[in-house]
Amino acid sequence: MREIVELGIMQFSAVYLLLIVVLAIMKHAKINQTKLLIVASFRMTIQLILAGLILTYIFDNQNPLFTVCYLLAMIGFTIKRTLSKTPGLNKKFKIVVTASIAFSGLSTLAFFVIGIVGQNLFNPQYAIPIAGMIMGNTMTGVTLALKSFSDSLKSQRAKIDSLLNLGATPQKILLPYVNNALETALLPTLNSMVGMGIVSLPGMMTGQILSGTLPMTAIMYQIAIMIVICTTVCLSSFSSLHFGYQTLINSRNQIKLIGEE
């Protein structure tokens, strides 16, 4: 098996030069996000170095407790980021989103690591990178679901009020928005599955091939992870929306939209 070429630090640093291209284009197009580009690059570097150090430590000192802590931190950050991107959720809605992400993420992770790979759930080599991929996609999916739900409700205030005045049940009024938002959340994942292998060689597969894994093994992992991601995005978005929308309705059949006091 060929081993991957280790990157020398000087050669590696050269990659940052590419950012000058991005900076130049942003300046030319008058995109006022230079600061964000620098902050993003800087944060990415620091965060990944930290992750690398922690992972090295966890791999060297195999202990289920470390894996659990790492997973919990990952899920915690996912939930925090997702909630902060959808301001105005009421307290119950936040609890629903938290439970949805944690439950869907952990159950599909367990299914993949124990059921498909046949490894101990606390084996950091499998649990941590897989959880990372699942959580990253879940965050995007649920954020999209909540944003699209919240935005479409806001833009349809007159419709919602009219139907409420008409005597339609709030559930009947809101359910179409729930289903639409779920569709919106699922589409990016489905589209990426459609283009996979043709348009793009996905990151995990590329990584495995680079490090010497046989392409067919890498492909099987990639297919499995995509299905797991799709399931998790679907489950977590569905349960966030489906149980979440009911927190907008009170016992008097009144509706308080997201962001309303």
Place this chain on the structure above:
Amino acid sequence: MAAILFKAKQLCFHDKICFADLEIPAGKTTFVTGPSGAGKSTLLRLLNGVLSPTHGQLYYLGHDLETLDTIGLRKDVLLVSQAVFLFDGSIRDNFAAFYEHREKSLPSDETIKKFLSICCLPFEPDATTNTMSGGEKQRLYLAIFLSFHPAVLMLDEPTSALDSETANRVMQNIITYCQAEGITVIAVSHDQALTKRFGENILTLERVENNYA
């Protein structure tokens, strides 16, 4: 003496809008007037239970409103809001969509035409709503709500997008129809002439300081 339809005592909403104690009789056309910010629209929304008062009591036919089933109440006390909403498509599509939300089957073209003519809309049910003017949309919205035949019809600025002549004709038709059918009309209007002409009972709201808290 007419029965009391609604009765409010020490009513407040969010401690910003408070109402003097009021009564609205059944079977009489009541016009609600008053300066903006006096809570005219809020009052209507409290009466159909889309909002709940933060203070005080509201009674509908002698029952405490907070104990009534809100969905049933809203079907009974139908509010035609100021913000008109229509679905895309034809007039018939709109009737269909609104009726579907009430889980009722689409009325016949005859019935649709009857309500269109009450609201002075010379259109066929096939006509598209996309090209309608604001006033036409408002009248179609009214016609659809009227066709549900509630016990009480509450109109929030029903003629705001209409010229005074059309406004008069539409209100005359609606009130005549409602009187014949035993529907009580409660309307909020800025239009003094309309209020004077059609209001059998005029309720003037004033800004009331919150003395109840």
